[in-house]
Amino acid sequence: MASDCWSLPETLCRFPAMEAKTLRLMRKTIDDGFRDIVRSWADTIDAATVPLQMFLNALERAFAGSPWVLVLAVLLAAVWATSRSWKIVLGTAIALCLIGWVGLWQDTMVTLAMVSFCTVVAVIIGLPIGIAAARSDRLQRIVSPVLDVMQTLPSFVYLIPVVVIFGIGKVPGMIAVVIYAVPPMIRLTNLGIRLVDREVTEAAEAFGSSARQKLWNVQLPLALPTIMTGVNQTIMMSLSMVVVASMVGVGGLGKNVLQAINNQFFTVGFLNGFALVAIAIVFDRSSQAFGLRLQKHREAGHD
Amino acid sequence: MTEATPILPVEDDDEAVTGRSGIEIRNLYKIFGPEPERYIAAVKAGLTKTDLNRKHGHVLGLTDISLSIPPGRITVIMGLSGSGKSTLIRHINGLIAPTTGEVIHDGADVCRMTPAELRDFRRHKTAMVFQKFALLPHRTVLENTCYGLDIQGVPRRDSEPVARHWIVRVGLKGYEGSYPSQLSGGMQQRVGLARALANDADILLMDEAFSALDPLIRLDMQAILLELQSELHKTIVFITHDLDEALRLGDRIAILRDGRLEQVGTGQDIVLRPANDYIAAFVREVNRARVIRAATVARPVAAGEELPQFSVPGTEVLETVARHMTTAGVNHARVLGRQGQLRGTIAISDVLTAMVTPATAPAGPLAKG
Numbered sequence A: 001m002a003s004d005c006w007s008l009p010e011t012l013c014r015f016p017a018m019e020a021k022t023l024r025l026m027r028k029t030i031d032d033g034f035r036d037i038v039r040s041w042a043d044t045i046d047a048a049t050v051p052l053q054m055f056l057n058a059l060e061r062a063f064a065g066s067p068w069v070l071v072l073a074v075l076l077a078a079v080w081a082t083s084r085s086w087k088i089v090l091g092t093a094i095a096l097c098l099i100g101w102v103g104l105w106q107d108t109m110v111t112l113a114m115v116s117f118c119t120v121v122a123v124i125i126g127l128p129i130g131i132a133a134a135r136s137d138r139l140q141r142i143v144s145p146v147l148d149v150m151q152t153l154p155s156f157v158y159l160i161p162v163v164v165i166f167g168i169g170k171v172p173g174m175i176a177v178v179i180y181a182v183p184p185m186i187r188l189t190n191l192g193i194r195l196v197d198r199e200v201t202e203a204a205e206a207f208g209s210s211a212r213q214k215l216w217n218v219q220l221p222l223a224l225p226t227i228m229t230g231v232n233q234t235i236m237m238s239l240s241m242v243v244v245a246s247m248v249g250v251g252g253l254g255k256n257v258l259q260a261i262n263n264q265f266f267t268v269g270f271l272n273g274f275a276l277v278a279i280a281i282v283f284d285r286s287s288q289a290f291g292l293r294l295q296k297h298r299e300a301g302h303d
Numbered sequence B: 001m002t003e004a005t006p007i008l009p010v011e012d013d014d015e016a017v018t019g020r021s022g023i024e025i026r027n028l029y030k031i032f033g034p035e036p037e038r039y040i041a042a043v044k045a046g047l048t049k050t051d052l053n054r055k056h057g058h059v060l061g062l063t064d065i066s067l068s069i070p071p072g073r074i075t076v077i078m079g080l081s082g083s084g085k086s087t088l089i090r091h092i093n094g095l096i097a098p099t100t101g102e103v104i105h106d107g108a109d110v111c112r113m114t115p116a117e118l119r120d121f122r123r124h125k126t127a128m129v130f131q132k133f134a135l136l137p138h139r140t141v142l143e144n145t146c147y148g149l150d151i152q153g154v155p156r157r158d159s160e161p162v163a164r165h166w167i168v169r170v171g172l173k174g175y176e177g178s179y180p181s182q183l184s185g186g187m188q189q190r191v192g193l194a195r196a197l198a199n200d201a202d203i204l205l206m207d208e209a210f211s212a213l214d215p216l217i218r219l220d221m222q223a224i225l226l227e228l229q230s231e232l233h234k235t236i237v238f239i240t241h242d243l244d245e246a247l248r249l250g251d252r253i254a255i256l257r258d259g260r261l262e263q264v265g266t267g268q269d270i271v272l273r274p275a276n277d278y279i280a281a282f283v284r285e286v287n288r289a290r291v292i293r294a295a296t297v298a299r300p301v302a303a304g305e306e307l308p309q310f311s312v313p314g315t316e317v318l319e320t321v322a323r324h325m326t327t328a329g330v331n332h333a334r335v336l337g338r339q340g341q342l343r344g345t346i347a348i349s350d351v352l353t354a355m356v357t358p359a360t361a362p363a364g365p366l367a368k369g
């Protein structure tokens, strides 16, 4: 209205947006085009997702379907192997038993299966990209803004194309989680390698290392503490993302939380939330203890 | 008398070590920056380091370096911080490529090698010791010493005995299983030395290898290096910013200033005949008694002159000669060459004069040099 416009002309007052018709047309073209592309590739996409889907189902069955004593024993052994700390193993045992006691064993195992697998995938994707980015300044200049977008874009937004392409289910959920969890892995691998003492990499070169020898003998071992921080963060991001991913059909604790929100089940919501926190703490402590153990001999390594 | 000929120089029967190739550095220029080729012509025509930096944003690292590094000797490259020492030594194993110029070893130009040839050259012909040791923190002393051989693909079964041998030689027996962080700086650099020696390379590059060590430890390391060298006869390029270290270790010394070679010669040459005021200022405070050798000060024997009984080796530095002569209570001595031949005579007064005469005022026997 002219009265709100301090008597300015209309174009300087209300932002001259494009016509509603144009916008609608644009939206329609892009959405339909995208959908058409997806439809024409449907067979290929199915061929790629079906085996993954089957694998995820099998993994979930292995975690949630096996006798709980067996799973608990394996989990505790894994925690011991990474942390070598009785305290952390004991804490894990207590946390898991409490979770089982409040009836969340199955759901927790489903979540655990998902998070473990997503973390492995994120590390497998993130590590080589991080290494490549550390080697080439050009690649780093391309990768880092992409990572910035991946981390700032609200996760709900990129769920949309994922769902359009892959539909609803575990696979799109996994993809969403991996997209969300992979940036710290890439970033910290890149950073860790770039921070390796220049004189030590120079020594590797002076003794005639090939690029591969330099990577395996020097860069990765010396960057390992930083890379482990990346793994740790990746795990944490996966855990927080499985809740969001439950919106596209991932089961487990996240789904319970989602239902609790919809139905205002206060107690259920908190129990599931605490179960997630418990898993997060277990993962965090074990991976940090592992990282520390790797650094045992290096306190005075560089000054 | 066979020794009527001029007496200098004393120590350089260099060609005793023959059949091996040294390193020939020829007309080396290095400009740091995005477009070094663009300015090389201007630099060759005399564009200064300051102007290159201010007007074109490039750094002039080295200017027209030609230096021949003899095999089996220790060549010291000396200069203040930022004078281009590290840049120069890194050209020898191709860690830095020159803007123009050549580094010839065994008939091959290191600067023209393919990456594979260069790797091979580094693995088998050179080894390097670093200022801050550059050890691998996650490897034990033994594993660090094996490092060069690991890279060559030598199995541990064969490399371990070699590594153990060198660990003993540098005085670290018993520390094979320790990690670098558990060792003092001096001990870490011994590991650095053992790692380089285990490579069995002819060329040993040492970039300020002892500069990070405490003075006493540094003297120790210098002694170890000299002792090993007396039996290994490697071609050593040793970098330092410390003149005393240069004089102690160097068979030849090259002085760098702002990327240019100011003077190349033996320690005596540099102390007795500094090429310019810069070097004269550099060597002014040097303890000459520890640098100048008896043969340098010896006077030729005149025909029919009566020879003193007491004798000293010509390679001995004046400090030692003075001690010997005063202990023996003599004023005159014969000076003998390496094979025990007569090289001249020396008087205690000559010794004292040489010890205190400033380099800029040549007098007495020194004038003959």
Ligand SMILES: Nc1ncnc2c1ncn2[C@@H]1O[C@H](COP(=O)(O)OP(=O)(O)O)[C@@H](O)[C@H]1O
Residues within 6 Å of the ligand: B032, B033, B059, B060, B061, B079, B080, B081, B082, B083, B084, B085, B086, B087, B088
């Ligand atoms: N990579 C580089 N880029 C730009 N300038 C460099 C680089 N490396 C060395 N320099 C410059 O070259 C000069 C010589 O450096 P350096 O060889 O490290 O000296 P030194 O070892 O004698 O202290 C210095 O002015 C230094 O700033």
Ligand SMILES: [Mg+2]
Residues within 6 Å of the ligand: B085, B086, B087, B208
């Ligand atoms: Mg240096």
